[in-house]
Amino acid sequence: GQNIDQPTEMTATEGAIVQINCTYQTSGFNGLFWYQQHAGEAPTFLSYNVLDGLEEKGRFSSFLSRSKGYSYLLLKELQMKDSASYLCAVHGSGNTGKLIFGQGTTLQVKP
């Protein structure tokens, strides 16, 4: 079956660092995406990992371990506008664009 797990909610302080974990068990794996979604709005792309290791992009970094079925999104220097849901999505099937999404992690940043 297909299973993607993320914590439901997290809280962090402005200026701090937070790590959002994602574990997956899927029948295929061709890459992992992280999306940010503010309430009632469209998801927007944050990062993509297909090989093991860390991808850094400004204040956001994403890590992948394919052998462990594990990824995390690291947010540094948190800002109030980072309060949103963070969605982990696996691209499982090689010849399609189908993405399987986790339930999302709602991050609340407090002053």
Place this chain on the structure above:
Amino acid sequence: DSGVTQTPKHLITATGQRVTLRCSPRSGDLSVYWYQQSLDQGLQFLIQYYNGEERAKGNILERFSAQQFPDLHSELNLSSLELGDSALYFCASSVAGSLAGVYNEQFFGPGTRLTVL
């Protein structure tokens, strides 16, 4: 603004009715995807079309159908609506039909909020 447009933004209808949601992909994108997002289910993949043909299917109900037209816009038809169909419906688009081996981002539209009363 992702470049993907969806109409209408909001739709309120009654149980048993039929509605059509419309999506125009970004210029140059050949793939269109439909997703359903309800409070208790997260973002669920429904169906993908690539250049007019169905490419992938998710857990789409038989009451739901979609198509992609020659101008690449897509429509999602929902019939015999039930209360549980109330959700945000997102359309996304991408350049290619597959994400395999090549970074190929999906761009999401603003969504259509469907309320079934």
